Structures are given as structure tokens and as C-alpha cells.
Amino acid sequence: MRTRDVRWREGRAFSLAYNAGPDALAVAEEAYRRFSGENALSTDAFPSLKQIQTEVVAMAGVWLGATPSSAGFMTSGGTESILMAVKAARDRLLAERQIRQPNMVLPTSAHAAFAKAGAYFGVEVRRVAVGPDWRADVSAMRNCVDENTVLIVGSAPQYPQGVVDDIVGIAKIASDSQINCHVDACMGGVTLAYLERLGEKIAPWNLQVPGVSSISVDLHKFGYTSKGASVIMYASKHLRSYQGFVTSDWLGGIYGSSGVLGTKSGGSMASAWAVMHFLGDDGYLRLTRQAREATLQLASVIRSSSDFVLRAEPESTLLCFGAKDPQALNVFAVADELSKCGWYVDRQTPPDSLHCTVNAIHHDKIDWFARDLHNSVATVLNQRSTGNVGAYGTIE
Numbered sequence: 060m061r062t063r064d065v066r067w068r069e070g071r072a073f074s075l076a077y078n079a080g081p082d083a084l085a086v087a088e089e090a091y092r093r094f095s096g097e098n099a100l101s102t103d104a105f106p107s108l109k110q111i112q113t114e115v116v117a118m119a120g121v122w123l124g125a126t127p128s129s130a131g132f133m134t135s136g137g138t139e140s141i142l143m144a145v146k147a148a149r150d151r152l153l154a155e156r157q158i159r160q161p162n163m164v165l166p167t168s169a170h171a172a173f174a175k176a177g178a179y180f181g182v183e184v185r186r187v188a189v190g191p192d193w194r195a196d197v198s199a200m201r202n203c204v205d206e207n208t209v210l211i212v213g214s215a216p217q218y219p220q221g222v223v224d225d226i227v228g229i230a231k232i233a234s235d236s237q238i239n240c241h242v243d244a245c246m247g248g249v250t251l252a253y254l255e256r257l258g259e260k261i262a263p264w265n266l267q268v269p270g271v272s273s274i275s276v277d278l279h280k281f282g283y284t285s286k287g288a289s290v291i292m293y294a295s296k297h298l299r300s301y302q303g304f305v306t307s308d309w310l311g312g313i314y315g316s317s318g319v320l321g322t323k324s325g326g327s328m329a330s331a332w333a334v335m336h337f338l339g340d341d342g343y344l345r346l347t348r349q350a351r352e353a354t355l356q357l358a359s360v361i362r363s364s365s366d367f368v369l370r371a372e373p374e375s376t377l378l379c380f381g382a383k384d385p386q387a388l389n390v391f392a393v394a395d396e397l398s399k400c401g402w403y404v405d406r407q408t409p410p411d412s413l414h415c416t417v418n419a420i421h422h423d424k425i426d427w428f429a430r431d432l433h434n435s436v437a438t439v440l441n442q443r444s445t446g447n448v449g450a451y452g453t454i455e
């Protein structure tokens with residue numbers, strides 16, 4: 060069945076899948092297999108999963124600048140972490156100030172999952188245009204906050220152009236207004252932590268910033284674990300307490316759960332635990348260096364091309380580029396040609412752009428990709444072909 064799937068294990072996907080090499084993949088898959096039937100809905104029945112969650116959250120906490128007061132949970136991914144951040148903010152401000160028509164203020168660059176959360180939980184989504192550098196416009200965001208605002212959001216980095224928002228400025232609004240501030244570090248939580256250790260200068264982005272109340276990091280992205288693993292970490296146990304759900308209002312007794320799911324496989328949790336131990340600090344330093352080098356190499360390919368323009372200098376391992384002359388070159392047609400060569404890149408708009416999430420597997424692939432990119436452009440210009448934007452996620 061997988062014959063037509065993108066060959067991510069061979070480093071052909073610049074989206075959706077991450078690969079730290081065959082050894083880490085084998086550890087991930089074996090741990091997943093051994094725990095696939097365990098159920099994290101009840102850690103009374105499966106104390107192993109409680110221990111796994113505690114240890115994984117503690118390890119991720121080091122990356123996220125957690126303090127002794129911080130407290131977190133594992134979730135099934137970035138979307139669930141974001142859903143929970145929105146729910147926790149809504150429920151906190153409902154409890155503390157009886158806010159019944161809540162809204163959240165976020166830049167247009169913040170992930171689509173916030174819109175999903177707004178729709179699911181009845182929180183109005185107030186999108187604020189980003190500045191010319193694609194970063195959140197902090198003063199415009201401040202102007203959108205009112206007495207019904209429960210949450211303000213920044214990303215480290217934001218997905219579309221890969222830049223890190225001014226988290227200090229955004230979190231200051233939250234502390235001034237006594238509301239929640241979530242940092243979406245789903246993409247950057249591992250990478251930024253290790254880039255700092257590799258000596259790169261990164262603007263403050265984690266729980267060390269005053270006013271940040273929660274932060275998310277996806278382990279199934281740059282943690283290189285199996286799909287279904289993210290961590291959401293709160294500044295305090297009290298803030299975390301608004302995430303859970305408990306009811307006894309039915310005939311089945313007390314039902315409590317920390318996140319969206321009921322039954323929750325131990326597979327992705329065990330996989331995260333095993334891969335994080337297997338890779339350790341040395342492994343993550345090496346993988347971060349490789350992914351970063353590949354990103355910078357790709358950025359220089361794009362910069363020196365006469366056809367493309369970089370949307371922004373990549374600040375982690377996300378890179379976005381468009382056509383220098385969009386009338387002459389349709390970037391989605393380029394993506395179609397690349398796909399015929401076996402590459403998968405993301406397509407996004409506005410403006411019409413291609414997007415690459417670069418990970419360690421791409422370290423020795425950029426020359427190859429650059430050749431195919433060059434040839435794809437030549438074909439598209441030659442045939443004057445056009446392509447479609449496609450979709451980041453699909454419903455079928």
C-alpha cells in the first residue's frame with residue numbers, strides 16, 4: 060500500500076515526517092510495538108505510562124526552560140497541545156473573571172490549530188496581521204486585547220516563514236492583562252534549545268520569559284519519535300489544572316482525562332521515552348547541527364538562484380521561498396515537477412510559496428534537491444506550466 064507514498068525514510072519529504080536514521084527509527088518502532096496495547100487513560104492500571112510521562116515531561120522541560128513550579132502533560136501532537144492551551148486559558152478566565160464570551164489574540168502566522176481550537180471551544184479568534192518581517196506585530200496585538208481576551212499567542216518559530224516572534228513583547232501583554240500566553244514551540248522547542256547550546260543567538264522564547272503561561276513542543280517532529288507525541292508545559296500546576304476534564308455525571312463512575320483522547324495508546328509515549336534516551340543530548344546536538352547546516356545550505360541555494368526569493372532568513376530549520384517573478388514562474392508547478400522526481404515540499408499561500416521543513420536526514424541531500432529544483436524550474440519555464448496550491452492537511 061505504501062508504494063505511492065512519499066519516501067520520507069530516504070529523505071525525500073520536506074514536510075510531515077522526520078528521520079534521525081535507521082537506529083533511532085528502529086528504537087522508535089520497537090518501543091511503539093511493545094507499548095501499543097497499553098492504555099494511558101488509566102495510569103492506575105498502567106503506572107509504567109505515568110512514569111514515562113513524568114520522565115518525558117521532565118526531559119522536555121529542560122529544553123523549554125521549565126522551573127521547579129512548571130508542570131506538563133504529554134499529548135498526541137501539536138494540535139492537541141494547542142487545543143489544550145486554548146481550553147486551559149478559557150477555563151481559567153471563566154473561573155477567575157467569569158468571562159463568558161472569550162477571545163484570543165494571535166498573529167496571522169500562528170498555526171491553523173488555533174482556529175480549530177477556537178471553533179471547538181467557542182473562543183473567538185482575533186487574527187492580527189504580521190509585520191513586514193513576518194513577525195507578530197506586538198503593538199497591533201495589544202490593541203486587539205480587551206476585557207474578554209483570555210489568551211495571547213506567539214510562535215517559536217511560526218510555521219509559514221520560520222521566524223521567531225517577539226515572545227518577550229507578547230508575554231508582557233499577557234502579564235499586564237493577567238491573561239494566558241501560549242508559546243507555540245511545536246516546531247522549534249527542540250531545535251532552538253540545541254541551537255542555543257551550539258552557540259547561536261536566539262531571542263528569548265521559552266518559559267523563562269515572564270508572562271509565558273504555557274509552551275508546546277512536538278516530540279514527533281524534531282524529537283524524532285513516532286507520531287503521536289507532544290508535550291505541553293505550564294508555568295505552574297495551577298495553570299495546568301484547567302487542562303483536565305472530570306465528570307461523574309453518568310452511570311459509569313468518575314471519568315477523568317488530561318487531554319482530548321480517552322483511550323490513549325502507550326505506543327507513542329514509550330517511543331518518545333525510548334528515542335529521547337537513545338539520542339540523548341549528544342544525539343540531539345548532532346541532529347540539530349545537521350538539520351541547521353542543511354537549512355543554511357538550502358537557503359544559500361535559494362539566495363543565489365535567479366528564479367527564487369527567500370521569504371525570510373531561516374531562524375531554525377524552516378525555510379520558505381517564492382518566485383522572484385510570480386507572473387513568469389508558478390511555484391506550484393515547480394512543486395509538481397519536484398514531486399515527479401520523488402520530492403515532497405509544502406505549498407502555501409498567501410503569498411504563493413514553497414515551504415521546506417528541513418531535518419537531519421536532509422544533511423547530505425541538498426545538492427541532489429538543488430539539481431532537481433533547477434531542472435524543475437527549467438521544465439516549468441519551458442512548458443509554461445501552472446500548478447495548484449494543494450492543501451497542508453486534507454479531509455478525505
Ligand SMILES: Cc1ncc(COP(=O)(O)O)c(C=O)c1O
Pocket residue numbers: 136137138139141170172214216217218243244245246277
Ligand atoms: C508551529 C506549529 N504548531 C503546531 C503544529 C501542529 O502540529 P501537529 O500536526 O503535530 O498537530 C505544527 C505542525 O506543523 C506547527 O508547525
